Amino acid sequence: MITVLRLGHRKNRDKRVTTHCGLVARALGASAFILSGDDDRSVIRSLEKVRRKWGGDFKIEYDANWSAFINNWKKNGGLVVHLTMYGIQLGRSLKELINFDGDMLVVIGAEKVPGSVYRLANYNIAISNQPHSEVAALAIFLDRLFGGKELENTFNNAMISIIPQEKGKRVQFNSYERFNQSVKPYHK
Ligand code: SAM
Numbered sequence: 724m725i726t727v728l729r730l731g732h733r734k735n736r737d738k739r740v741t742t743h744c745g746l747v748a749r750a751l752g753a754s755a756f757i758l759s760g761d762d763d764r765s766v767i768r769s770l771e772k773v774r775r776k777w778g779g780d781f782k783i784e785y786d787a788n789w790s791a792f793i794n795n796w797k798k799n800g801g802l803v804v805h806l807t808m809y810g811i812q813l814g815r816s817l818k819e820l821i822n823f824d825g826d827m828l829v830v831i832g833a834e835k836v837p838g839s840v841y842r843l844a845n846y847n848i849a850i851s852n853q854p855h856s857e858v859a860a861l862a863i864f865l866d867r868l869f870g871g872k873e874l875e876n877t878f879n880n881a882m883i884s885i886i887p888q889e890k891g892k893r894v895q896f897n898s899y900e901r902f903n904q905s906v907k908p909y910h911k
Pocket of ligand 1: 806807808809830831832833834835836848849850851852853854855856857858860
């Protein structure tokens with residue numbers, strides 16, 4: 724089981740990027756997303772809305788105390804992988820990470836990540852030693868970890884799902900009533 728911990732979320736700057744981190748986590752095989760930093764219910768609501776509509780059991784929670792969360796995770800035998808451009812190239816540790824048979828916490832930052840995170844993490848992993856984005860780092864990490872198999876994941880209890888097409892869009896309504904109830908009328 725993989726949980727993603729998003730550190731240092733800032734309500735006024737990171738809404739979109741944090742939401743995208745949650746979407747990538749869910750779509751690419753993580754089981755849970757923990758938001759830390761500002762307590763931003765709008766991010767949690769957006770992710771819950773996606774889960775309701777597109778299915779699966781993805782867990783979304785807020786936790787202000789990220790250091791206690793990480794310490795508890797380790798106490799319970801879980802592994803902590805911090806994604807940072809300052810870390811060791813993913814290729815060097817990938818086999819060990821794939822072979823790890825337990826719960827993994829993947830930590831991603833926003834702006835400045837506190838030094839203690841680097842010390843608490845079992846692995847500080849770089850997705851190249853160049854600065855880019857937490858969304859990209861998370862996507863590449865999960866994809867390498869699952870070896871691409873996560874792209875074929877299916878999600879239970881989805882209200883709608885996509886029927887892949889070479890051209891155009893085709894959507895299947897699995898529960899049209901529930902879907903209609905979930906769509907709020909649009910007001911300007
Ligand atoms: N300067 C910041 C720091 O102190 O780590 C980096 C900020 S960066 C915009 C936000 C997050 O993206 C980082 O905390 C890290 O999780 C992720 N990230 C960015 N580039 C990365 C890379 N090359 N490898 C792994 N993670 C990366």
